[in-house]
Amino acid sequence: MLDVRDIHKWYGPFHAVRGVSFAARRGEVVGLLGPNGAGKTTSIRMITGVFPPSRGSITIDGLSIQTDPEASRRRIGYLPESAPLYPEMSVTGYLSYRARLFGVPAADRPGAIERALSLTSLEEVRRKRISALSKGFRQRVGLAAAALHRPGLLVLDEPANGLDPTQIRQMRETIRSLANDSCVLLSSHILSEVELTCDRVIVIAAGRVLADGTPAELRERHAPESAIQIEVAESEATAATIAVRSAPGVAGVESGKSENGWRLLRARLRTTKEASVPEQLAAVARSLHDIGVVPRMLAPDAPGLERVFHSLLESPGAIDTERAA
Numbered sequence: 001m002l003d004v005r006d007i008h009k010w011y012g013p014f015h016a017v018r019g020v021s022f023a024a025r026r027g028e029v030v031g032l033l034g035p036n037g038a039g040k041t042t043s044i045r046m047i048t049g050v051f052p053p054s055r056g057s058i059t060i061d062g063l064s065i066q067t068d069p070e071a072s073r074r075r076i077g078y079l080p081e082s083a084p085l086y087p088e089m090s091v092t093g094y095l096s097y098r099a100r101l102f103g104v105p106a107a108d109r110p111g112a113i114e115r116a117l118s119l120t121s122l123e124e125v126r127r128k129r130i131s132a133l134s135k136g137f138r139q140r141v142g143l144a145a146a147a148l149h150r151p152g153l154l155v156l157d158e159p160a161n162g163l164d165p166t167q168i169r170q171m172r173e174t175i176r177s178l179a180n181d182s183c184v185l186l187s188s189h190i191l192s193e194v195e196l197t198c199d200r201v202i203v204i205a206a207g208r209v210l211a212d213g214t215p216a217e218l219r220e221r222h223a224p225e226s227a228i229q230i231e232v233a234e235s236e237a238t239a240a241t242i243a244v245r246s247a248p249g250v251a252g253v254e255s256g257k258s259e260n261g262w263r264l265l266r267a268r269l270r271t272t273k274e275a276s277v278p279e280q281l282a283a284v285a286r287s288l289h290d291i292g293v294v295p296r297m298l299a300p301d302a303p304g305l306e307r308v309f310h311s312l313l314e315s316p317g318a319i320d321t322e323r324a325a
Contacts, residue, residue, distance in 0.1 A: 001026045001183040002047070002153050007056035009042050009207075016042050020054070020180035024200070025154060029175060029184040031198035033191070035313060040187050041157070041209035047185070048078050048155055061152045074103070077151035077182070081158040087131035091122055091141055094130060095148060102149040116144040120174050136167030140174065147178050154182040160190055172197045195305040203312050210312045218308045226277050228284055230265040231297035233255025237263035240293050249280040262296055265324040 002024045009017040014062065017039045024030045034040045046053045049065050049072065058065040062071040095116060096184040099109045117123050120140040125133060130141060139159060147154060160168045168190070175184060175197055189192050194201060195215045203218075211218055225265055232240045237255065244267050245253045256264035269280050277300055285298055 001032060001061055003057075003059045004043075004047065005057045007043065007046055007053040009046060010054045016207055017046070017053070020204065020207070020209055021056075022202050022212055023210065024183045024185065026181075026183045027179055028200065029179045029186060030200045031194040031201040032185060032204065033201060033203035033309060035195060037065045038204045040204055041311050042207075044157060044185070044187060045202065047153075048076055049073050060241065074149070075152040075320065077146035077149065077154040077155075079142050079146040079156045079159055081161055083139060083145075085141060086184075088129065090127055090129055091117075091133075091144075092126045095145060098145040099148055100261045104149055112148055112150075116148045116196060119147060119177055120144040134167075136163050136170065137169065139163060139167075143171075143174060143178070147182070150181055152182060153185065154178055157187045159186065160188060160193055161187065165208065168193060169240060191306045191309060192304070193312060201305065203309065205313055210315070211308075215305055215308075220306065221307045222311045226269040226280075226325065227301040228267040228269065228277075228281055229297060229299050229301040230267060230284065230288075230295050231262050232288075232293055232295050234258055234261050234263045236293045237265065239291055240295070241265060243287045243291045244284055245284045247274070247280075249283060266301060 003021070003062060005021050006019050007017060007021070008015070008019060020039070020043055020264065022030075032040050032043070045051055047058055047065070049069055052066055060072045060075050063075065065072045086097075089097065092113060095113045096109060099112055104112050116127055120143050122137070122140055122144055125137055130138060133141065143156070143159065146156075156175065160171050164173060172193060175186065178184060186194070198215070200212065200214055201218055202209060211222060213221065230244065241253050241255065244250055244265065247267075249270050251268045251270045254266045254268070256266055258264075267284060269277065281298065281300065288295055
């Protein structure tokens with residue numbers, strides 16, 4: 001569906017994007033991650049046809065964004081970080097207007113609008129003015145408008161920005177439902193949501209792709225360190241830390257949050273072929289048992305995408321301070 005090959009972007013002498021390549025297919029949700037100034041926004045603007053790449057090629061459903069811009073753009077739905085809404089319009093009035101802009105045939109517009117309302121759960125506010133809606137509903141209106149013409153490629157730039165936890169969960173479910181018909185390219189700073197929503201993650205820094213794979217693959221490649229989470233009574237935290245630190249295979253112990261009289265500890269494990277994580281977990285349990293400490297929680301700690309992200313950004317050559325958005 002989407003094929004990005006060795007795209008570059010220069011602003012005068014400044015090299016903002018330096019050979020980004022990846023492909024994505026219909027039915028897939030792909031997350032685009034990177035620090036501020038990594039080249040994400042510039043890459044998205046090239047993919048959506050806002051401006052052409054200085055070098056390289058972008059095709060959408062086999063159509064080149066450079067040589068066939070009008071036909072390729074018809075296959076794109078784009079939700080920028082600030083959704084372009086008209087607050088004085090009703091939800092259905094705005095969607096009808098957008099349907100005309102997209103060239104949806106008059107006979108097909110009612111069905112397209114009903115489908116978009118259903119996919120984004122907007123039926124209950126369909127007659128309300130957009131100005132009267134909450135931030136979460138306004139984001140959904142923008143998403144409904146972007147998906148109205150059933151685009152092959154749906155590009156979402158920070159779709160969960162400013163939403164509360166319930167609204168973020170609803171947005172995640174909506175994005176997954178939209179992926180049934182489209183390839184979804186998602187840019188976000190909320191790493192936990194990227195991990196829960198995306199099938200694949202592409203990490204960009206200094207205008208280059210640092211990593212591309214499923215969240216599980218990235219964890220395995222770039223955050224292989226194993227760890228154990230331990231929750232003990234606050235009064236026993238110091239003794240537990242000393243005991244766990246001396247357990248076989250433990251590289252170090254970090255003290256985390258304290259809540260309601262309980263302290264969270266994280267034991268980092270050395271990579272070893274001689275002992276599996278369950279065996280190291282048992283060794284930590286024995287060390288606590290020997291000093292009479294009964295933990296409220298003792299469980300493996302799987303590395304999250306945030307740890308992968310920081311591990312990649314700390315790698316040599318990952319960051320160039322002179323970056324573009």
